[in-house]
Amino acid sequence: MSYILVLAPLLAASIVAAVLALRRDRRRWGALAIAAAIVLALTIVFDSLMIAADLFRYDDAKLLGPHIALAPIEDLGYALIAVLLAAAIWTLLPSRAARRGDDASEATDA
Template identity: 70%
Template sequence: MSYAVVLAPFLVAAIVAAVVAIRRDRRGWAALAIAAAVILVLTVVFDSLMIAADLFRFDDALLVGIRIGLAPLEDLGYALVALLVVAALWRLLPRRLLPGRRTEPEASRG
């Protein structure tokens, strides 16, 4: 079984969760896009360093074949899944379960 086949259901589920959670919020999508860009760049940089240091290897027969730096394309999918799931949970969980979230804007507090 290839890495892409293992990744696909997780990626689809994470995308669905993010779409349900963020829906029509343009600011939410913009924030998610910025976070995705940062996470993907960091993943490429640090995965390339770890692969160059020979900390781990991928079976080339199980890869799609596209690499960005030394990181295979599939490896970026796992970082994207994590980002989408965290963003969806942040939006979907009740505010009382997330102690860092404010229930009202800072400016309206007395």
Template identity: 55%
Template sequence: MTYAWVILPFALVTVVVTGASAVRPHFGRRMIASAVAAAVLVVLTAVFDNAMIAADLFTYPEDDITGIRIGLAPIEDFSYPVCAAFLVPAVWTLLTPRSRA
């Protein structure tokens, strides 16, 4: 099983839950904040994954990745922080009770 297949369920859950949170107030603001957070997390992932791979702390089997890389880090590594940046606020929003005002 490749990393792309492992990521697929996380990405689908992120899309569905984020879409479900669209009915709650301030969806646009949440999406902007999530996009900014995702950009920061992608930069941090690029820096630290490349440092850890360069230090030979871990490697990726070539057969399990797409081959697309940002530096030494496979592109698949960047999907988890992007999903987290959108999924966590969406879950938080859906679990927060609606105000009765």
């Protein structure tokens, strides 16, 4: 089984979760884009370092082929899944004030 067959359903599910959670809030989409860019850049750097140090290897027959530095593009998919799911979960979880039963407007007025 190729890495993309494992990655594709997970990536699709995380995209759906992020779209449903963030919907039309442009600020959140902007924040998600910035976070994704940072995480993907760090993934490229540190995966390339780990591959160069021969800490792990990939079966070339199971890869799509393209690499950024030494990291295969499939590795970027897993990092993107993490960012999308973290954003969706963070958005969907109730705030501390909501869990306590406090009204947010009362807290700011005091």
